[in-house]
Amino acid sequence: MPIEVASKRRKVQRPDAVVIDVTSRGPDPWVRFSPFYPHGDIPVPLSPGVTSASVEGLWQALKVFENADVDPSKLGVTSMKGLKRTVRRFGPVRGHRAGLASDRLLDYRTARQEIYSPAYRWVLENRLRDELARLHELAESSDVVLLDYTTNGDVEDLRTPLSHAALIAEHLRRPLRI
Template sequence: MPIEVASKRRKVTRPDALVVDVTSRGPDPWVRFSPFYPHGQIPVPMSPGATSESVEGVWQALKVFESSDVDPSKLSVRSMKGLKRTVRRFGQVRGHRAGLTGDRLLDYRTARHEIYLPTYRWVLENRLQEEVARLRELAESADVVLLDYTTNGDVDDLRTPLSHAALIVGHLSAAASRQG
């Protein structure tokens, strides 16, 4: 399946490929792949009954800083704006809480595995079935380049943010190997 990830910040030099912007600034329907997109009713890991509008809402809500604990208000943000909680405002990140009322604080790597990956996978499997199928169809007839702001596809490489476009490629590859 010829799908690759490229930085939206750089000029893509693949005139032979179909370029698909899956960032929060991408066109419909591809913007729906953005972690900021408000799909609604996304389960919050380790928080029975709690849901979020977006994947980013979950990630930001469970982030714990030196001067600020979880922020459940991030779960209800539908505008794709005002989601980020920053070090500049709240001090150093201490980790991510294991659920809205959890007593465990997860380090960055563990939080990626226990919060971000399952949340984004849930969206791919429950909210983006049509878009995933469309990408699969496109990739069967042409090379596809997914644009993202980051290109890090290694969940254990903590030096740079994780690319959700790389997670899409992984999801499509895993589905293809299960089928074939």
């Protein structure tokens, strides 16, 4: 299936392809693929019974800094704004809690594997079925380029943030489940 991931920051020269912005600044319905999008009731990995409005909300809520622990208030943010928690404000990142009530800190790689990827996959499988089916249809008749701010699709490559567009592309390359 011809699906590529490209940087939104660069001019994409693909007149032969359908180019789709899946960032928080993308058009409807594609904005729904943004990790910032407030789908609601997303199970927070490693936190039984706890849900989040968005994937980014749960990722930021579980982040632990040198000068700040978890921030459960991020779980309820539905505006797609004010979610980021930064090193500038809170000091170096120590890791992500293995659940809101846990004492265990996960390193970046493990947090990607046990928190971010499962949460985003859950959204793809439970909140974005129609949009995924539409992308699948588009990819059957032409090349599709998904725009994201980062293009890293390797959970093991910790040099740059993980691209949710790459996770979408990987998901679409699997056999379609109905």
